[in-house]
Amino acid sequence: MAVSAHPYAGGRIGLATIHAKERAIAPPFRRLIDAKVVVAPNLNTDILGTFTGEVPRPDALVETSLLKAELVFRTMDVDCAIASEGSYGPIDRLPFNAGGLEIMAFVDRRRGIRLVETMTTHRTNWRLMAFEAGDPSVPQAVKSLGFPDYGVFVIRGSVGGYTVKDLATVDDVVAAVDREARRSEDGKALVVADMRAHRNPTRMKVLRALAWRLARRLATLCPRCGAPGFGHMLSPRGLPCEACGEPTHWIDFEVDGCACCGHAVARPRSDGRRTAPRLSCSACHG
Numbered sequence: 001m002a003v004s005a006h007p008y009a010g011g012r013i014g015l016a017t018i019h020a021k022e023r024a025i026a027p028p029f030r031r032l033i034d035a036k037v038v039v040a041p042n043l044n045t046d047i048l049g050t051f052t053g054e055v056p057r058p059d060a061l062v063e064t065s066l067l068k069a070e071l072v073f074r075t076m077d078v079d080c081a082i083a084s085e086g087s088y089g090p091i092d093r094l095p096f097n098a099g100g101l102e103i104m105a106f107v108d109r110r111r112g113i114r115l116v117e118t119m120t121t122h123r124t125n126w127r128l129m130a131f132e133a134g135d136p137s138v139p140q141a142v143k144s145l146g147f148p149d150y151g152v153f154v155i156r157g158s159v160g161g162y163t164v165k166d167l168a169t170v171d172d173v174v175a176a177v178d179r180e181a182r183r184s185e186d187g188k189a190l191v192v193a194d195m196r197a198h199r200n201p202t203r204m205k206v207l208r209a210l211a212w213r214l215a216r217r218l219a220t221l222c223p224r225c226g227a228p229g230f231g232h233m234l235s236p237r238g239l240p241c242e243a244c245g246e247p248t249h250w251i252d253f254e255v256d257g258c259a260c261c262g263h264a265v266a267r268p269r270s271d272g273r274r275t276a277p278r279l280s281c282s283a284c285h286g
């Protein structure tokens, strides 16, 4: 497919960010569909939520990212918008490992296309540490988070308390820890990795990978109506058991679809499996 054939070629796509995410998102859209990603002016996306160490539910993140993309239309005359949301923190089942979920939403209000791509990652410096005033280990701990290439926040007391951002030097961080620990009821200040994209190179890398995934999807046009974004929609479960043929919880096949006209095509599993192992069957092992 020629780049010039894409409906978005030569057009602008608004981006809701105040954290320089265009550095990660603009290149794939320029390369794959010849569209220019432009940061929407006068946005305060922080009103929709900030990183404080509290991990919201994934469906709430999807909703927030779509709302954030639609904020673009208030300040910019475009039909298409992108926004992203991330959530980092300890993983429930692996308490000593941090992980993250990145969500990128795309809205084409003229064609009625709403797409969300997601990516989970274990590549993160996310960490949260508590200190009392005067703790001599603060400088070393702050350096272990990658500071100053990576930003850190200092939070008074427990998660959700007053947050000090944009600290420039180790001395600034130490001073903020001492001050906020003294002001806190429990005598402690938290130091947590700053997950804002412009202050977190690892997060920026994950956003870049996710932006390529979203751009590749939008580069794929619906074979029936020509709308951008044809791709994976559903993975129905029920692959039959190799022994008894009853449906299992394994994915049976994949469905690609169009967010615009509803055209859908089923395709077999990419690994070629047509049956599930007997061990995964509840009829055989129930």
Ligand SMILES: [Zn+2]
Binding pocket: 241, 242, 243, 244, 245, 246, 278, 281, 282, 283, 284, 285
């Ligand atoms: Zn079976």
Ligand SMILES: [Zn+2]
Binding pocket: 222, 223, 224, 225, 226, 227, 258, 259, 260, 261, 262, 263
């Ligand atoms: Zn279509």
